[in-house]
């Protein structure tokens with residue numbers, strides 16, 4: 473899709489060529505050594521470390537921060553990596569306000585929490601400037617059983633790294649040209665740049681993990697995988713975005729949020745102009761709306777069919793998009809994308825009200841009669857959630873799936889076929905990078921234990 477397709481009139485801010493750095497300055501810029509030392513010295517090093525308990529990968533936060541205070545940055549990075557091999561991306565993308573920093577005792581005392589995310593980034597950036605050979609040298613292969621990881625996102629990367637460091641030969645299969653999953657293609661650029669995601673991939677490759685590009689289930693069947701590998705980890709994430717299911721959504725000028733984000737992350741000259749409508753109320757909708765503003769859109773309007781109170785996006789993400797200038801419209805549901813001269817030119821909405829709660833506890837959305845209105849725009853970005861990936865499991869190999877998610881034994885990640893384990897978005901329906909890392913690591917430990925038993 474060309475830049476022209478997203479331009480309303482070919483003039484305006486889209487004609488400015490901005491570097492990725494100026495389009496997407498980092499959300500939390502790096503601390504310098506002096507600022508890091510001051511921040512690290514604010515930490516109380518609590519004996520019960522609620523920050524560590526709040527982290528799904530249980531990074532020993534007081535320990536890595538203490539090492540920063542003594543300028544032992546190598547030790548600090550190794551403390552992080554030993555719990556979370558994707559410590560670099562997690563330091564940038566984790567919603568720290570609801571995880572480690574949200575649990576910091578300083579908050580209870582009405583002080584600013586320790587900036588754990590930025591301190592973690594400080595230690596990880598130093599590590600990647602000069603990776604430590606004691607960490608990156610491949611461990612000898614000491615087990616005959618080989619392991620396959622399907623999908624190259626955070627869940628598989630964590631599983632692969634953990635097993636490889638324990639002496640297992642591991643191959644990661646991903647269908648895309650670049651591994652890293654949503655870290656490479658999906659997470660907003662102002663949080664994580666593709667090159668930073670790929671630095672982690674390269675570090676994991678340096679541990680001795682093999683990467684192959686292949687769509688498992690199509691170019692390579694699970695039966696073929698089973699012939700070569702003793703155990704298989706499924707970390708294939710979720711599928712494409714859900715469709716709106718309304719007339720006109722296939723018109724040019726409609727692009728779902730995942731494709732939109734992937735497009736700008738992989739095309740440096742990608743621009744947007746005019747008036748953009750984003751449909752949805754989650755973090756992905758917010759990411760797309762913020763990006764559209766940064767890419768040159770004069771106006772970005774986000775429509776959500778419930779109210780602000782029900783919006784699933786994190787408050788910090790919502791607050792940020794208000795600063796970006798995104799405008800919010802509550803209680804409106806799209807009913808049609810209206811075309812003009814062959815492309816999207818407006819969206820027809822109906823106003824909604826909230827009825828009683830359904831079985832899931834969410835209040836149902838009720839269209840208000842005779843309340844339709846049209847909203848003119850140049851680009852429509854639906855962001856109403858990712859579909860669940862059931863296709864790979866259609867010939868199930870004895871792997872049970874429920875509502876499109878792989879069913880696992882939670883503590884181990886083992887599926888109903890003992891040769892298969894799973895983790896990340898394909899079991900939880902879409903959470904955070906750090907949850908996928910925790911799942912991958914847990915499954916790796918269970919796989920190693922199963923092989924050794």
Ligand SMILES: Cc1cc2nc3c(=O)[nH]c(=O)nc-3n(C[C@H](O)[C@H](O)[C@H](O)COP(=O)(O)OP(=O)(O)OC[C@H]3O[C@@H](n4cnc5c(N)ncnc54)[C@H](O)[C@@H]3O)c2cc1C
Pocket residue numbers: 565566567622623624625626627628645646647648651652653654655658659660663686687688689707708709710730733755756759864895896897898902903904905906908
């Ligand atoms: C737009 C967006 C923004 C997000 N922002 C954040 C954020 O700021 N912070 C945060 O913590 N989390 C964020 N998340 C969530 C986070 O990205 C995911 O929870 C995490 O990436 C899940 O990891 P995963 O390994 O389970 O799956 P994925 O990252 O989706 O990786 C799965 C990989 O498997 C590949 N694959 C699928 N099927 C096959 C197959 N059959 N054969 C081979 N390969 C296959 C896919 O192409 C993909 O590369 C965001 C998600 C989205 C959609």
